Amino acid sequence: MPKMRMQAVNTHFKHTSCRGVLPASILFMLIAPSVYAVNPQPLLLARVDDLASLSLESLMNIDVVSVSKRSEPLQQSPAAVFVLDGSTIIRSGVKSIPEALRLIPGVQVARLDSHSYAITARGFNSTVADKLEVLMDGRSLYTPLYSGVFWDAQDTLMDDIERIEVIRGPGAALWGANAVNGVVNIVTKSAANTQGGFQQAGGGGEFDGFAAWRYGGKAGALGHYRVYAKTTHYAPQESAGAGDANDARNHDQLGFRTDLQLSESDKLTLQGDLYKGRIDNPLSNKAESTSGYNVIARWKRRYDHSTDTEVQFVYDQSSRDDTQTFTEDRNIYDVDIKHRFTVGKRQNFVIGGGYHTTDDNIGSLNPAVLKFVPAARKDETVDVFAQDQIELIENKLHLTLGAKYENNDYTGDEFQPSARFSYIVDERNTVWGAVSRAVRIPNRLDHTIDIFGGILVGDENFTSEEVLAYEFGYRTLLNSVLSADVAVFYNEYDKLRSFTDDFFNPQSVPVRFVNDGAGRTQGFELTVRWEPQPAVKVLASYVYQDMDVAVKFGSRDVNIAQNNENDPNNQVNLRLDWDIADSWSVQARARWVDALDDVEVKAYSALDITSIWRLSPRVELSLVGTNLLDPQHAEFSGGNEIGRSIHGQFTWHF
Template identity: 80%
Template sequence: MEKCDWKVISKFGKNAGLSGLSALAVFVSAVSSSYAANTEPVMLARVDDLASLSLESLMNIDVVSVSKRSEPLQQSPAAVFVLDSSAIIRSGVKSIPEALRLIPGLQVARLDSHTYAITARGFNSTVADKLEVLMDGRSLYTPLYSGVFWDAQDTLMEDIDRIEVIRGPGASLWGANAVNGVVNIVTKAAAKTQGGVEQIGGGGEYKGFAAWRYGGEVGELGHYRVYAKTTHYNAQEIAGAGDASDARNNDQLGFRTDLRLNDSDTLSLQGDLYKGRIANPLSNMDESTSGHNVIARWKRRYDDNSDTEIQFYYDQISRDETRTFSEDRNIYDVEVKHRFAVGERQHFVLGGGYHTTDDNIESLNPAVLKFVPAERKDETLDFFIQDQIALIENKLHLTLGAKYENNDYTGDEFQPSARFSYILNERNTAWGAVSRAVRIPNRLDHTLDIYNGALVGDESFSSEEVVAYELGYRAILSSILSTDIAIFYNEYDELRAFSGTFGVPQPEPIRIVNDGAGRTQGLELTVRWEPLPEIKVLASYVYQDMDVAAKFGSKDTNIAKNDENDPNNQFNLRVDWDVAESVSVQTRARWVDGLDDVGVKAYSALDITAIWRVSKSVELSLLGTNLLDPQHAEFSGGKEISRSLTGQFTWHF
């Protein structure tokens, strides 16, 4: 065996300028002067603005992620939160990961200009693999390592209708890998994006960005929209001082059309095409990402309680890491879902799907890393059923669900759940759940080869498992105050571990094995407060305790470090203030506990976004992020996130 760098393998085991703004300000000032002379202040946009709803109305908005059927959030038997379009637009964030920071209970840590570690309820890392993420029904999870390449996921932020997040298992409906949570990103119907919008801006972390979208009618059949955007990021910092030399850019365009074929049938078609480049100072070559996707969705409605939906999508993904590997992947997925009622007290959702992926992973440095074999095709067949039963009408509801999957890694998997909600009255709901979920193996687990066999995957590696117990309570305490609390206890088994100890020479290859077990427990609290009609406050606190260890007889000494990237405590505060009829300010503060084992100190951060609607057509905004310090680390790796000030000009036409 060739000599290898055990420090590199050990790390793998643990983690498995204002000049642009100034120019923009001159441009914005000229535009605003020309409008201000001839226009009166106008109301901030309130289209689909959930921020304008009362607390009681807000708690009764419909969500679909918990049961794949529409139901009031107040009655949902899960720890669920809905981030609406209004909050996203008011925040001024420019990426999906930054939008996820707005959601209570999620752990979002940024490493550099393009890398994020995002999860819920533990096991965070740059290759976090226990969170299922979807956009309009298309899974963003990669079969390479069961996580998400966040730098390749984008859309026009104004086109996002809502982001629904379930903290806790959702596998009985959404399948394997929905172990600790589900993020469901839903974009707006084309009818809600009519007319045009142009955006341009820059400053701080952005060299510059621009976006364009236009929507119109398709005769009498329906509506369409097309969009294009480009974003150029400046490099972040390294610890101490210096440029991380990791600047990047992303270009993307896409479309959506929604057609009403007749009184019962609708058809949606949408797709995206993207390409990005990331500077890599170690290789002096740019890493690249590219891909395209298309989604077709047909739905027939029979009555208020019954419909059938068929969805198909194709996703092509390419990635070139320049120093390690390049990947080309094709994904095909089809799902059929039928919803119906039996009597007045039972509502069923059942369906099934077929998913296939084929890849070609080329090693760019075989002596360091490769996947054996380089090409692989995998298929998954699944069936699911869920029955919502009103045991006591308008009072006690029981939801039983299960998903059966057959995959090429482990064969058959069964993932059941049982949930209840007890509606004390229209303002108070208690709920509880017991669920089982699995994280099936991936290319990394079975086919990885590092340093010519020093560390290898193992085809006998089986699914990681969790049994989760949850209790929650939602209460509208008054017309201006509400609270949502959830507690959880998760037991994990068959966790990924290693057959040997890093740091010393090994007589045989170290293999990836199922030698880990552990548990997590915690509390999640969210409070909404509206002291004045123009001021809305959202505060959240998360406490989490995690204990993971090797099973008896295991030689793995690293697995206990699984919790080193998960803070025990984090607190978030968001304040939306309509300063005037045409001016709004959103202030976001967060405090995150330190990651002592990897040398990341606890930090506080403050973000402020100010928006001024100059006229019905023109909007100016200023976004300041990480305002409390010049730079700080959020994760291990030596890179730090800089203070940033960004300006934006938006024109609606």
């Protein structure tokens, strides 16, 4: 389980992820396909729905769902949205969701060690970053413990990801509280698109070894299914001093998905995962552990091309033990309903709501350091939302008005509206803008934590953090081989988490959490795509961000300004995909990240290169090199560094 440690940032706590081990045999995963390889399906090396194979004109017209919870062309979306397709993830050779997010412009990803990441968009980064909503197939991945994501516990088979849609900027009007700075929506492939067998194994560099196996078949006359298993053994990363960080990690996971066509109008999806992980803890000389499972049931009825209803149920169980401070057992139940319909010829409505409940039991392994009071708690949230997209000028000007109302057990009622417009100048140029309000509701940490025997405690009066966000964007297809996407943002934050006193030199104790922080972020994001030849695709991005956070007049909290220290002002990314020949492709990824001066993290450059050789239509060999420019470097504060790594892998489709 992640350890809660005080950072120099007074409003954040550093966490090191929890780990656990699910026994899995790499050897079994290598030989199992010979048992189950019945009626193998042909391998499609270039699917027509792979975004990487589309021209720029086609890419601008792909449908996205994250912005409006309904399909709409990317070119017309009134938000800073980027779609990362599954084939690009496969070509990169990355083995985890955080590393896949590095491929997305505007997402800040900083790695601390073998298992811990700080990930956000548009500021407030931390190992417990709490302003980014992350979903996978409709299941929210954030934890009610601190409103962030335990990245060590979130995994899937990378080859099963169809796409990752990312909205930079608030998405609370549809996705709810905690979608303050952005939304990450991970969509996996349908079972019909993963038929036949798949097997992968490899190792080297940061990996002591990894293996994955999947098989998909027909579920009678109604649909298709797939099952998968994977195991990943991470080698220790580097400490800032001599030697490694002694933080080796194992993660093992099983999963399934079934897609059934119950009738001409009705579809049913059932899917789930089971995982267990383990991370060596050099401080306790014990292995931290994490485990859990989840189940999703989703039913959809389509009435016509513009009207449908979808109901989804999610159950998510998780357990953690960090061996030093606390254990956690948590159950989450979510029920959501969404209905899409039209009114007349120019209005598209999406309405819906949900009921969400979570219960936990947090045990204290060292009450003098950290505990939660009470140890067990149950929380409920009820929400309703509505969005109306109005075509004010046919095929030209669209206005999108939306809002979500939530009632939660921490702050009661919350209202989160947004207004967006998009103006289609012509088929190659679109201008859009938005004004949104979003909140980050309190959590267990804010209200019930007790640190150092009551020196720092949560407060039941702590209320929601707020943001009022202004955005403006422009998309253009300059010609058939060059496109650009620009977004400018200005966010005003209020009621940010702060302390009642200087935590390191208090005049009175206990020090409590209060909402005395305020601040703003501003910046712009530029993404350029260039395809000089069908076999060569280049993506370049630049992000500038300026952030200023402080406490209100009269506060004794002197540490909140250090919120500014974890986010670089400048980031540059460059990606090249080159099909050198039918049997050989290369992806090169370079990035430069500005310094975090106040926490003494230097600016760094990194180069990753992946080369894939297709020995036959069914067999591939890959060589992946990461952080090739230096032996090791720090990406975030914390004392550990990320080392150069080269690993190989073998992939077989059967």
